Amino acid sequence: MSKAISVEHLSYSYPGVDDTPGVAVFEDISLTVEDGSFVAVLGSNGCGKSTLAKQFNAILLPCGGKVYICGMDTSDEERLIAVRRSVGMVFQNPDNQIVANVVEEDVAFGPENLGVASPVIRQRVDNALRQVGMYEYREHAPHLLSGGQKQRVAIAGIIAMEPKCIVLDEPTAMLDPQGRKEVMDTILALNAQKGITVVLITHHMDEAAMAQRVVVLSNGRIAADGTPAEVFSQVDLLHSIRLASPETVELCYELNRKGFSLPLDKLSVEECAQALYDAIKA
Amino acid sequence: MLKDITLGQYFPGNSPIHRLDPRTKLIWLIGYIVALFTAGNWASYLVVFLFLAFVVALSTIPLKSILTGLKPLVFILIFTGVLNVFFTTGEKPLIAFGVIRIYREGIIRAVFMMARIFMLICGTFLLTYTTSPISLTDGLESLLSPLKKLRLPVHELSMMMCIALRFIPTLIEETDKIMSAQKARGADFESGKLMQRVKALIPILVPLFISAFRRADELATAMECRCYQGGDGRTKMKLLRYKLLDFKAFLLLVVLICAVILLRVFGL
Ligand SMILES: Nc1ncnc2c1ncn2[C@@H]1O[C@H](COP(=O)(O)OP(=O)(O)OP(=O)(O)O)[C@@H](O)[C@H]1O
Numbered sequence A: 001m002s003k004a005i006s007v008e009h010l011s012y013s014y015p016g017v018d019d020t021p022g023v024a025v026f027e028d029i030s031l032t033v034e035d036g037s038f039v040a041v042l043g044s045n046g047c048g049k050s051t052l053a054k055q056f057n058a059i060l061l062p063c064g065g066k067v068y069i070c071g072m073d074t075s076d077e078e079r080l081i082a083v084r085r086s087v088g089m090v091f092q093n094p095d096n097q098i099v100a101n102v103v104e105e106d107v108a109f110g111p112e113n114l115g116v117a118s119p120v121i122r123q124r125v126d127n128a129l130r131q132v133g134m135y136e137y138r139e140h141a142p143h144l145l146s147g148g149q150k151q152r153v154a155i156a157g158i159i160a161m162e163p164k165c166i167v168l169d170e171p172t173a174m175l176d177p178q179g180r181k182e183v184m185d186t187i188l189a190l191n192a193q194k195g196i197t198v199v200l201i202t203h204h205m206d207e208a209a210m211a212q213r214v215v216v217l218s219n220g221r222i223a224a225d226g227t228p229a230e231v232f233s234q235v236d237l238l239h240s241i242r243l244a245s246p247e248t249v250e251l252c253y254e255l256n257r258k259g260f261s262l263p264l265d266k267l268s269v270e271e272c273a274q275a276l277y278d279a280i281k282a
Numbered sequence B: 001m002l003k004d005i006t007l008g009q010y011f012p013g014n015s016p017i018h019r020l021d022p023r024t025k026l027i028w029l030i031g032y033i034v035a036l037f038t039a040g041n042w043a044s045y046l047v048v049f050l051f052l053a054f055v056v057a058l059s060t061i062p063l064k065s066i067l068t069g070l071k072p073l074v075f076i077l078i079f080t081g082v083l084n085v086f087f088t089t090g091e092k093p094l095i096a097f098g099v100i101r102i103y104r105e106g107i108i109r110a111v112f113m114m115a116r117i118f119m120l121i122c123g124t125f126l127l128t129y130t131t132s133p134i135s136l137t138d139g140l141e142s143l144l145s146p147l148k149k150l151r152l153p154v155h156e157l158s159m160m161m162c163i164a165l166r167f168i169p170t171l172i173e174e175t176d177k178i179m180s181a182q183k184a185r186g187a188d189f190e191s192g193k194l195m196q197r198v199k200a201l202i203p204i205l206v207p208l209f210i211s212a213f214r215r216a217d218e219l220a221t222a223m224e225c226r227c228y229q230g231g232d233g234r235t236k237m238k239l240l241r242y243k244l245l246d247f248k249a250f251l252l253l254v255v256l257i258c259a260v261i262l263l264r265v266f267g268l
């Protein structure tokens, strides 16, 4: 399998203003994301998740080391547009990433920038809006939509550029449970049906549990990396970096401290209930 | 309360006027203004008025909404009328009262001027009522595009207009939120002298500006992520194209201007 994103010995620090020293975020971090995979990135506030995401899109450039997107070096200025059309970014606040005042015009913004011919844009916009389930709203004004709908419009705007990879930086942070579910369903469908590589930055453990792989960042280093079951069973490690496992695992963990011996890799409620049932019966 | 403000009001619809190309409507407005200012006698004003009435009827926009839109401008209308009545001199005063002399010419001129301004405003309103802001900016960009050769940033200007229109409702909502937050902390915007009220606005404006700058920063990053590189090499999803309807409209415009000129030349 080829690598959609590959980070090699990346170091980065934000430049300081005037005489103040800069803020070092990463010193030496390496990470690869396989084509077509769904990776969740976790970490406490300020550990550098957003900074890492911005490296994937050449918004920030490495101070040392290299970042390759589909084999292209992000610091190569001639490849800038090629990199940005391969990796689409969705940010936390949907209000601040919608450009036009009609839904379909906004979705068309990306392809228009790429110089795509207008009948093709029309097609891409319609397809993208159908994919996120916002086709009926194509002529609405964005400010009259709900948060979840706005975020899906933002995702459609990225899909219309036909990227290989989508990076989402806390896309559900400002949404209610209904909006979160809408957005998560959309992301899962994109990954499963269109084979788009997804990197999801999140603070919600239950969202991370839906991914194929979870990467935990702490102090600019990778603290844990593996399948959700592997990562979330390391409850002590997660607690030490101010994170928590999903509630099901936390429940088993607490019960284990009271003398039970339950497995720590049961992420879904059903599995957890089954494990509890088995333990009590035995 | 601030949500009630609607800027650049647009009444969605599917009338022939709505379906016209925005460029046609912009050119029409210019031609219409030319006709209006060429008109010099009763007959030509009547012709222009009939055209206006025809377009209003076609647009299916209720007369009431056009008239309510005019309300804030009644003062200007009356002011122009009064000014013309008092300051036009003629041969024989109708009324002479101290220094005030009112002539027949003055009254006629006042009526003409008021009619002219009234029809001017109605025409402009019709444009914004029947054209969505985005197609209006598209039309402007396309009409002004020859100026790009003179290095005028036409694309950038229309992009700015478009983004401003997009963010007006967002910022209004935000102002509402900030005002509520300040009221909850005991701020008072409704009473006090003028100076006090102006001062009370500062705690609203400061957070509003800070948040607007933050939004601008985030929006710029998001636009860069979506490969925005200015107007060069950019395409459009909706291409503007003149249709049969537009040619009919242009024909009508030529008829209007010719009629007004003829009436003026022959002084009918
Ligand atoms: N523009 C900037 N200039 C200087 N320092 C910055 C800048 N942006 C972020 N930082 C610092 O870099 C570090 C990493 O920030 P980053 O935004 O990547 O964290 P994060 O993991 O996304 O946090 P959160 O969960 O709150 O989104 C933080 O210590 C932050 O203070």
Ligand SMILES: [Mg+2]
Residues within 6 Å of the ligand: A049, A050, A051, A169
């Ligand atoms: Mg962040």
